[in-house]
Amino acid sequence: MELSPLPLLLLLISNIVSQHTEEKPKARVSIKPAQHVFRGETVTLRCDVYSEGVTSWQYIWYKNSSTSVFSDLQELIFSSVTESDAGKYSCYGAERDISCISRLSDEVTLTVSVPRAVLSVSPQKWLTEGDSVTLICQVNGSSIGWTFSWFTETVSSDNSNQYKQLSDSSRGAGGHYTVSSADLKHTGVYVCSAERGKPAYNSTISNTQPLWVTGEFRLNTE
Template structure:
């Protein structure tokens, strides 16, 4: 700011400072700093993804977010009341969280016949993305596979059962609901066969 009359504020004078990443349910403070001298009773306003935020969470030049969720992630900017068009450059706040909504899909999705190739795929919602996936078959004490996909090249009745996956990132892990994978019949390989069991 310069003199009392014709006061000017350069957009480059305002900068948002905060942590680059914060874990879900933690608290974080964003600070709006200016390289020029501002009046003591300056009112700061905040924006997330260009939408103005409720100022009840603002203390002086700080925006305080308590127990953040993934919905708090986004580009944050600040401005001085009366100079809203001179807004600070955006700063992205990244909210990290453990795997959630873990689920299993089966391919092929229809009837599985003995001899088919079956692939189970595991998906999850997490930040950062889950990189460790483990596969389990109920009633077996150890994992039966790893990786985001688990394939059985020649499915037979011994493979039938309930399968689930577990997705993991650096913040934790979660398992999916079990899915039933059952052979529905036996492929008849010989054209001269009268009965396929």
């Protein structure tokens, strides 16, 4: 994120703010879409100060409790957030003639991670024909806001992985893909992936989960 030059006035405010200990309005940091986001998303942090009679504020941001001024903008916009943008952010505001200086906001922690898909099986991987089984796909522990795709994985003759999307993968909505009556043809190795946002960005391909389906045992009474 490109930062604008800091006016000398704001540096002066930064130096004297600790001297103002009487009760003053407190700055507040809001963050959208969430405090935990994934690499590549757009994130906006905004500093607001609510005080009667003050309509024109200047803003000071700090990161990771540093005494160095991070920015003088009311909004910090990370158009494609990376792990280096993660940290603890706080801010305060000052009226332009320095007649009113707010208290420092509480710190807000921005966490940035790579979206990793994780696949699990319930209740078990070993099945008999007719059993029900559910493949559960999550991204960093959550299924909210993601669209899931489901695949079988095979290894080609050159040892590269090949993925074939399941034709009925719409049943995977909400992170669950359920086979209500397992058949021998369901034996195989499964993976999943997820995407979110516009333009869409993707999670990693999940870990593999094998399913084994055996024929139903029937006692021969003849």
